[in-house]
Amino acid sequence: MKIEDEIKSTVALDLSKKIILNIMYTNNILSEKFNEILKPYDLSGEQYNVLRILRGQKGNPANMCIIQERMVAKTSNTTRLVDKLLLKELVTRNVCPDNRRKIEVLITQKGLDILAELDPKVTAHENALTTNLSKEELEQLNTLLEKYRNQQQ
Amino acid sequence: MKIEDEIKSTVALDLSKKIILNIMYTNNILSEKFNEILKPYDLSGEQYNVLRILRGQKGNPANMCIIQERMVAKTSNTTRLVDKLLLKELVTRNVCPDNRRKIEVLITQKGLDILAELDPKVTAHENALTTNLSKEELEQLNTLLEKYRNQQQ
DNA sequence: TTTTATTGTTCGTTCTAACAATTTATTACT
DNA sequence: AGTAATAAATTGTTAGAACGAACAATAAAA
Numbered sequence: 001m002k003i004e005d006e007i008k009s010t011v012a013l014d015l016s017k018k019i020i021l022n023i024m025y026t027n028n029i030l031s032e033k034f035n036e037i038l039k040p041y042d043l044s045g046e047q048y049n050v051l052r053i054l055r056g057q058k059g060n061p062a063n064m065c066i067i068q069e070r071m072v073a074k075t076s077n078t079t080r081l082v083d084k085l086l087l088k089e090l091v092t093r094n095v096c097p098d099n100r101r102k103i104e105v106l107i108t109q110k111g112l113d114i115l116a117e118l119d120p121k122v123t124a125h126e127n128a129l130t131t132n133l134s135k136e137e138l139e140q141l142n143t144l145l146e147k148y149r150n151q152q153q
Numbered sequence: 154m155k156i157e158d159e160i161k162s163t164v165a166l167d168l169s170k171k172i173i174l175n176i177m178y179t180n181n182i183l184s185e186k187f188n189e190i191l192k193p194y195d196l197s198g199e200q201y202n203v204l205r206i207l208r209g210q211k212g213n214p215a216n217m218c219i220i221q222e223r224m225v226a227k228t229s230n231t232t233r234l235v236d237k238l239l240l241k242e243l244v245t246r247n248v249c250p251d252n253r254r255k256i257e258v259l260i261t262q263k264g265l266d267i268l269a270e271l272d273p274k275v276t277a278h279e280n281a282l283t284t285n286l287s288k289e290e291l292e293q294l295n296t297l298l299e300k301y302r303n304q305q306q
Numbered sequence: 307t308t309t310t311a312t313t314g315t316t317c318g319t320t321c322t323a324a325c326a327a328t329t330t331a332t333t334a335c336t
Numbered sequence: 337a338g339t340a341a342t343a344a345a346t347t348g349t350t351a352g353a354a355c356g357a358a359c360a361a362t363a364a365a366a
Binding site: 001002003007008009010011015016017018019020021022023024025026027028029030031032056057058069070071072073074075123126127128129130131132133135137138139140141142144145146147148149150151 | 154155156160161162163164168169170171172173174175176177178179180181182183184185209210211222223224225226227228276279280281282283284285286288290291292293294295297298299300301302303304
Binding site for chain 3: 044046073075076077080081084099100101102
């Protein structure tokens, strides 16, 4: 469905407005579906994101700064996200001995297990979204999004 | 900057994952900038969205259902959004005489004035984002987003 | 004309986002 | 060494999102 129909727009929208609405609307669809997948595991999207970042560390601890700069939403409160994960025993948190301002966060086996269980579901969803697009179209979409995003503000 | 660099990814991402991250990340950039523009007017993005929907009604009242279905984020709590706008005297709210379950929401002159003041700033921002893309590329981006979004889930 | 179902909206609660201020630890400077 | 500046993380607070329950008005059915 076209974006004008999705939001039942009464007026014609120019291209630049349509793009923004399209991105925001698509993002909402993505988030909703993601949350649906994560809900049975009692994880929010951002919590899941943190877990994936930690897994990507391949055994090396990550401090709060590292997690923050790798997150998709840069304004999240990392301390509280890690708190929640700690309560569920999906991560460990320790003061870094070399620099006691820093915190070393590691994913636990339990955390890795949950991610492993989620992986196929997430991948299936990701791939389902791309079935009607050719490889070229997907690459084009990526390129255009990056080009769009990197304008001078 | 490419999405892998933005989130400092340590592993290679396949296309379908990259697209999702790219959409989400781009959406965050958009929202942040939008909020920055709206902040001096003490409006949230969703409140602004509701005001624009009401203006689009061109004098006809909108009830909660109509507002809800035209919003970009369908999960918002419309009652409370309208409450906030009412407090700022940007809308009026009255029970519909024909059907007392319904509420007639209208934008006030004060609301229209704020929108009129915001219009050039919002448009300038929207257009700034599209300067490096040709008309064809913009249309392509729209088409690809719609195609992407409308896959079978 | 009651009863039942549906619709439209509001309210209660819990959790998270956003932003600022604060605490604690380290580094830099003179 | 002592003090200021910076860095890393936490905490406080307010507003908004998410979800469901509750409520009232209307429509449909018996």
